[in-house]
Amino acid sequence: xxxxxxxxxxxxxxxxxxxxxxxxxxxxxxxxxxxxxxxxxxxxxxxxxxxxxxxxxxxxxxxxxxxxxxxxxxx
Amino acid sequence: xxxxxxxxxxxxxxxxxxxxxxxxxxxxxxxxxxxxxxxxxxxxxxxxxxxxxxxxxxxxxxxxxxxxxxxxxxxxxxxxxxxxxxxxxxxxxxxxxxxxxxxxxxxxxxxxxxxxxxxxxxxxxxxxxxxxxxxxxxxxxxxxxxxxxxxxxxxxxxxxxxxxxxxxxxxxxxxxxxxxxxxxxxxxxxxxxxxxxxxxxxxxxxxxxxxxxxxxxxxxxxxxxxxxxxxxxxxxxxxxxxxxxxxxxxxxxxxxxxxxxxxxxxxxxxxxxxxxxxxxxxxxxxxxxxxxxxxxxxxxxxxxxxxxxxxxxxxxxxxxxxxxxxxxxxxxxxxxxxxxxxxxxxxxxxx
Numbered sequence: 141x142x143x144x145x146x147x148x149x150x151x152x153x154x155x156x157x158x159x160x161x162x163x164x165x166x167x168x169x170x171x172x173x174x175x176x177x178x179x180x181x182x183x184x185x186x187x188x189x190x191x192x193x194x195x196x197x198x199x200x201x202x203x204x205x206x207x208x209x210x211x212x213x214x215x
Numbered sequence: 216x217x218x219x220x221x222x223x224x225x226x227x228x229x230x231x232x233x234x235x236x237x238x239x240x241x242x243x244x245x246x247x248x249x250x251x252x253x254x255x256x257x258x259x260x261x262x263x264x265x266x267x268x269x270x271x272x273x274x275x276x277x278x279x280x281x282x283x284x285x286x287x288x289x290x291x292x293x294x295x296x297x298x299x300x301x302x303x304x305x306x307x308x309x310x311x312x313x314x315x316x317x318x319x320x321x322x323x324x325x326x327x328x329x330x331x332x333x334x335x336x337x338x339x340x341x342x343x344x345x346x347x348x349x350x351x352x353x354x355x356x357x358x359x360x361x362x363x364x365x366x367x368x369x370x371x372x373x374x375x376x377x378x379x380x381x382x383x384x385x386x387x388x389x390x391x392x393x394x395x396x397x398x399x400x401x402x403x404x405x406x407x408x409x410x411x412x413x414x415x416x417x418x419x420x421x422x423x424x425x426x427x428x429x430x431x432x433x434x435x436x437x438x439x440x441x442x443x444x445x446x447x448x449x450x451x452x453x454x455x456x457x458x459x460x461x462x463x464x465x466x467x468x469x470x471x472x473x474x475x476x477x478x479x480x481x482x483x484x485x486x487x488x489x490x491x492x493x494x495x496x497x498x499x500x501x502x503x504x505x506x507x508x509x510x511x512x513x514x515x516x517x518x519x520x521x522x523x524x525x526x527x528x529x530x531x532x533x534x535x536x537x538x539x540x541x542x543x544x545x546x547x548x549x550x551x552x553x554x555x556x557x558x559x560x561x562x563x564x565x566x
Contacts, residue, residue, distance in 0.1 A: 147228045151244055151363075153221065179248050188251025195252070200230045 145200045147176060157181065172199040221416055224361015224380060225395050239392050242363035243375065260366060265373025265423040267451035267473040267512065272443060275321075275471050278314035279307050287315050287323040295324050296463075303470050318444055321467050325437035329355050334434060334464040335385040336499050351383035351399070356406065357438035358382040358399030360430055362413055364422060369545045371474050371512050372453045373423025379413065381439075384431035385459050386491040388480065390520060390549060396430035407438060411445035418448035424474065428455040436460075436467055443471065455516070458503040459496065465503050474512040476545075477504060482530030486523060504539060513542040518549050 148160040157180045159173040172195075179191040222244055229237045236252035238245050246260065279302040287295065301307045302317045315323075328334060329343040339349025346354050360382040364375035382399040384391075391397065405413075414425050427439060433456045443452075454468060455476035479500060481487040487496030507513050517531050528546070535544050 145230045147230065148225055149228060149245065150225045151222055151242075153223045157244075176248070180244055188247035191248055192251045195234065197232075197234060200234075201232050 147172070149176065149180065151180070168199045171196070175199065221413060222361075222363030224363065225393075226361065226363070227392060240363075240378065240380075241366040241368075242361075242378070243366070244363065246366065261374070262421075263374035263423070265376075265451045265474070266371060267424070270449040270451045271471055271473050272318075272446075272449045272452060275317045276444075276449075277316055278310040278312055279317050279320070281311050281314045283313055284315040284319045287319060292324070292327055295320060295327075299324060299466070303466075317470055318440060321471065322437065322440045322444065324463075325440055325467055326355070328463065328467075329437055333461055334436060335460045336493075336495060337385050338461075351385060351434040353383040353399050353434050354404075355437060356404040357410060357435035357442075358403040358430075359405045359410065359413075360393075360396040360400075360403055362417075364417070364420070365426060368426065368453075369476070369514055369516070370543050371514050372426060372476065373451070375422060376424045376426040376453060377414065377417030377420075377422035377450075378426045378428055379410070379432075380429055381427060381432045381435045382430040383434040384429060384457070385434065386431070386457055386480075386493060388491045390490065390518075392549070393430065405438075407441035408445050410438070410442035411447075414442065414450070415447050418446075418450050422450060424451040424453045426453040426455060428476075431457050431459075433457065433460040433464060436464055440467065440471065458500050459493065460499075460503065462502070462506075465506060469510075474514065475507050475510055476514045476516060477507070478516045478518070479504065479531050479535070480518065480527075482523070482527035482534070486527055501534070501538075504542075507542075508539065513539065514545050515539065515542045516545045516547070519546055520549050 146162040150158040150160065157177055159176045161169050161172050175191060175194045178194065179188065222242060226238065226240050226242050226245060228245060228248065231237065234252060236249050238249050241249055250260065280298050282290065299320045302320065326344060331340040332343050332349055333340060337350045341347035341349040343353065343355045348354055358381065359379060361380040363378060365378040366375055368376055380396055382396045382403060384397050417425065432439065432454065451473040452471060453474040453476055454472040456478065457480065458477040480491065481496055484494065484497050487493055504515065515535055519528050532544065535542060
């Protein structure tokens with residue numbers, strides 16, 4: 141099953157941005173971080189156009205293995 | 216995008232498999248991303264005026280008693296509460312300009328409450344003034360975990376609203392989406408003057424309101440009240456909290472807060488105990504909500520969690536319509552969470 145993927149964005153007062161991605165490893169994680177860093181850069185384009193262009197499904201969609209569909213299970 | 220206000224902190228974004236972005240806290244720096252990838256029809260980004268015409272803070276700063284501020288320290292606590300009640304009722308006569316304000320009264324009462332902290336029902340009774348910490352791990356200073364202009368925060372709060380995320384919380388909800396704000400960090404401790412400076416910068420940058428959230432801001436009431444004494448501007452104050460706090464702590468907020476945004480999380484004590492680790496949730500929170508009956512601007516939030524339709528969502532909806540018919544219900548779905556949740560391991564931690 142496919143679940144939303146989480147990206148934690150840490151913004152510092154000096155404008156520095158750090159990206160932490162959960163459940164991603166290797167190259168997809170690095171690519172996703174790059175895309176977000178570009179989108180959030182204080183001196184970047186900031187229009188969002190770049191993220192539409194640069195964000196590829198393979199950076200953030202991963203099939204979950206061995207996990208039941210838990211969406212409707214009582215907590 | 217132009218950087219119109221200071222911002223700092225950790226903010227989360229969820230990317231759905233379909234490539235849509237969902238930001239539980241839609242802060243200014245994330246706007247371009249959510250604008251490009253979010254469901255735009257659901258996310259208005261235009262400026263929205265806060266309906267509060269004159270912030271209560273303006274009146275709270277006016278003198279209400281002839282006792283000068285320095286003299287409040289010499290008065291008995293019971294007498295301070297008496298003056299405080301009368302000031303809220305408007306039954307005090309005219310006061311000299313040098314007299315203490317309602318805000319001064321509140322900060323003095325708040326400081327006394329911190330000597331044996333009973334701000335929330337956990338009643339740790341530690342002296343936060345002396346640097347001791349209880350369940351929330353806070354001393355008297357607030358711990359600012361993040362701040363930014365916020366968008367899409369629901370009715371009455373205005374847009375953009377300046378969000379100040381204050382760390383520390385009496386609950387340990389397993390589904391908390393800002394778990395990083397549960398435990399205050401020393402490096403985040405802010406003086407009242409520093410917080411006031413942030414609030415003023417946000418007002419200069421066009422914030423419609425000052426929005427205290429977290430974590431949970433209830434544990435930082437005294438620090439917030441102190442900071443409000445130092446602000447140059449005034450904006451409507453939005454208090455977005457769990458309202459899991461004592462009667463007296465709630466009294467301290469009345470007469471300063473303009474828009475109440477309490478989170479009503481659970482419809483019954485069994486769910487509250489299982490998911491947040493507290494036994495007396497319903498009694499405390501419902502009592503506090505009922506005491507907001509006469510407040511003009513109340514938005515009750517509830518995050519719908521899968522599997523709790525009948526035990527929580529339906530119960531809350533029914534309770535609100537019967538008991539707080541003038542409050543605006545703001546129900547929304549949780550995002551990015553799945554699976555069983557349990558209270559965090561630190562539920563039973565004390566001291």
